[in-house]
Amino acid sequence: MTDRFRTDAEVALPALAQARSHGRGCDCPQHGRRLFTGLLLAGAAAPLWAQDGGEGVRGEVGKTSRFAKLVPAEQVEKAAAAQYAQMQREAAQQRALAPASHPQVVRLRAIAQRLIPYTLPWNPRARGWQWEVNLIGSKELNAFCMPGGKIAFYYGILQRLQLTDAEVATIMGHEMAHALREHARERMGKTAATRIGANLLSSVLGLGSTGDALLGMGAQLLTLRFSREDESEADIVGMELAARAGYDPGAGVTLWQKMLEASKGAPPEFMSTHPPGEKRIKEIEEKLPKVAGLYAQAEKPGRNYGPPAKG
Numbered sequence: 001m002t003d004r005f006r007t008d009a010e011v012a013l014p015a016l017a018q019a020r021s022h023g024r025g026c027d028c029p030q031h032g033r034r035l036f037t038g039l040l041l042a043g044a045a046a047p048l049w050a051q052d053g054g055e056g057v058r059g060e061v062g063k064t065s066r067f068a069k070l071v072p073a074e075q076v077e078k079a080a081a082a083q084y085a086q087m088q089r090e091a092a093q094q095r096a097l098a099p100a101s102h103p104q105v106v107r108l109r110a111i112a113q114r115l116i117p118y119t120l121p122w123n124p125r126a127r128g129w130q131w132e133v134n135l136i137g138s139k140e141l142n143a144f145c146m147p148g149g150k151i152a153f154y155y156g157i158l159q160r161l162q163l164t165d166a167e168v169a170t171i172m173g174h175e176m177a178h179a180l181r182e183h184a185r186e187r188m189g190k191t192a193a194t195r196i197g198a199n200l201l202s203s204v205l206g207l208g209s210t211g212d213a214l215l216g217m218g219a220q221l222l223t224l225r226f227s228r229e230d231e232s233e234a235d236i237v238g239m240e241l242a243a244r245a246g247y248d249p250g251a252g253v254t255l256w257q258k259m260l261e262a263s264k265g266a267p268p269e270f271m272s273t274h275p276p277g278e279k280r281i282k283e284i285e286e287k288l289p290k291v292a293g294l295y296a297q298a299e300k301p302g303r304n305y306g307p308p309a310k311g
Contacts, residue, residue, distance in 0.1 A: 005096070005137055006095045007096075008137070008138075009094040009096035009138055011090060011094065011137070056294055057287065057291065061181070061237060073125060073182065076182075077129075078148075081130075081148055083146070087136075094137075097134060098135035098137060104158055105134070106305070108133050108135060111301075115241050116149075119180055123179075126149065129149035132150050133152075134151070135152070135155060136153070138154045138155060138156055139155070141259075145179045147179050151172065158307050159308045160311075161255075161258045162258075163307050164251060164254075165304055165305055169251070170251045170252045172242075173239065173240075174238035177237035178230065181233060181234065187230075232283065235284065235287075243292075243294040244294050244295075244298055245298065246295070246298040246300040247295075248295060249291045249292070253281050256284070260277040
């Protein structure tokens, strides 16, 4: 079945104008493939040393922004889930949603399964998230994790960069960190407070309803640009998640080297708000001692999956 999976499709991120209602109880192809949550309950216990907050990079990260509190987390997560499902539908229509049996889906989900137990200390809401991981058949260098734990990798980033498992874990940890630190929720709160004033948020966002306002929030989630501060924070939190899961955090250095080589010195779109590549590599190297001990203690993966064959 994997030979039917397209890897050269053009799968756009869903926009509000393209959104369609999608009721419960459907039997569409992407929902048949969305069987991952039973394997990845965020409530799975992490070792006690991963929960005490006394190690790693927690001292490098501040408190959640007060702006995030202006927008209810439940609404943001529902909007993200709706837009993620829309993306899956559009990918499935182009045969660009990889089946669960695809070797790279198996790989991505195995790596996520190792990372997820270490997310709880960063955000207790993660205990109730329905984590999903999917592979989109596009040549783009792209990956993301939406609020509520909705993860997608594009085939291009795996194949074109020939990512090792540790490099995949670095990207995945970085994207998970955006969701755990609620960067999208923070940006939405700042935008709303700036444009209309916090006292009008309830009416404008349509809190308590799941109509057009909810879909509009979802569309906004996919057009938000994180700040460089958000990206740097996601880098260091992602390094810790990867290290605790047994993946070499030094892979961030080789990952950035590949990024720069592939893009002729300019970062690809999904990393475009980062500081320049050379500075990013230097910052990663400076933080490595903070997580080296965690990696040394961690149980290492029992299997190496590796990237897809070069095109």
